[in-house]
Amino acid sequence: MNNTTVVERVAAALAGVKAELEELGHTIEVINFARITHETCITEATLRKLFAGEPVSHDEVDPPFKDRLRFLIETRLHPEGRQYTRAELAAAAGCDRSMISHLLNGTRKPGFDTSNKLANHLKAPGFFSVGPENALLTALEPVLVQARFLAKLKGEQVEHVALRGSLSAGSDELAEQLQAAIQQVVDSAHATQAPAAPAGEDEDPELKKLTAELRSLPPTRRRGVMSIIKSAMGLASRDD
Numbered sequence: 001m002n003n004t005t006v007v008e009r010v011a012a013a014l015a016g017v018k019a020e021l022e023e024l025g026h027t028i029e030v031i032n033f034a035r036i037t038h039e040t041c042i043t044e045a046t047l048r049k050l051f052a053g054e055p056v057s058h059d060e061v062d063p064p065f066k067d068r069l070r071f072l073i074e075t076r077l078h079p080e081g082r083q084y085t086r087a088e089l090a091a092a093a094g095c096d097r098s099m100i101s102h103l104l105n106g107t108r109k110p111g112f113d114t115s116n117k118l119a120n121h122l123k124a125p126g127f128f129s130v131g132p133e134n135a136l137l138t139a140l141e142p143v144l145v146q147a148r149f150l151a152k153l154k155g156e157q158v159e160h161v162a163l164r165g166s167l168s169a170g171s172d173e174l175a176e177q178l179q180a181a182i183q184q185v186v187d188s189a190h191a192t193q194a195p196a197a198p199a200g201e202d203e204d205p206e207l208k209k210l211t212a213e214l215r216s217l218p219p220t221r222r223r224g225v226m227s228i229i230k231s232a233m234g235l236a237s238r239d240d
Contacts, residue, residue: 009133010061014050017140024147030174031143039139041071042132062132066106069118069128076122084122092121146174 018028028051033044046060063071078084084092086100093100093114102108110118115128130138 006132007056007058007061010136011050011053011056013133013137014047015053017137017144018051020144021147024151026147026174030147031140036136036139038075040132040135041068041127042136064106065109065115065128066104069103072119072122072124072127076124089118089121093117143174150174 021028021030028048033047036042036047037044041063042061046056049056050061059067073083073089078088086097086104089100090097093110094117095114099108099114103110103114110128112129119125119127119129
């Protein structure tokens with residue numbers, strides 16, 4: 001496989017991600033680029049050029065081993081908060097310090113076993129063995145999962161959810177929408193089963209409206225909404 005093919009494959013993969021996000025009503029700005037860089041060693045600038053269809057070099061997409069190793073050492077720190085020493089890396093890889101120096105300088109190439117041990121020690125399994133295309137698609141998958149789930153919720157006619165809240169994985173922006181959508185619908189479902197509020201008691205107008213809308217859904221569609229929510233929160237029973 002030549003260098004151009006590697007770049008083209010990565011560009012095609014990202015074009016597919018961008019197209020799906022747009023079809024689901026989002027732009028690439030929902031992507032947490034810092035997280036993708038952390039997981040792949042591909043810079044935000046390079047990612048944005050790829051998404052824009054601009055040319056990039058092979059090394060920008062698939063950095064040399066020495067650059068990837070330096071990146072891991074800088075971003076995966078020792079539990080004490082410092083970078084691992086060359087002696088520590090050598091011990092983890094089963095080689096001497098001079099070999100680590102050669103690897104960092106690019107004057108030697110590691111065998112699979114050495115690179116695998118270094119990646120595992122730096123808590124990044126597969127970092128040196130997975131190609132850029134697969135690494136990017138794996139890193140971006142949580143974003144697509146969130147976007148698809150939001151689309152499914154809205155497809156069940158839950159149209160008036162407030163977009164607030166937070167989750168930890170994937171896209172921060174989509175996470176806010178997803179968490180809020182889940183919470184709003186769950187709260188509404190609880191409200192449909194709760195006794196009516198005493199006369200004169202204050203009630204959230206937004207919640208009242210959403211509850212009424214949920215009650216008005218056909219039984220099949222209402223069960224579909226609740227099935228999605230219960231599944232997402234790990235509450236689905238074997239009979240659901």
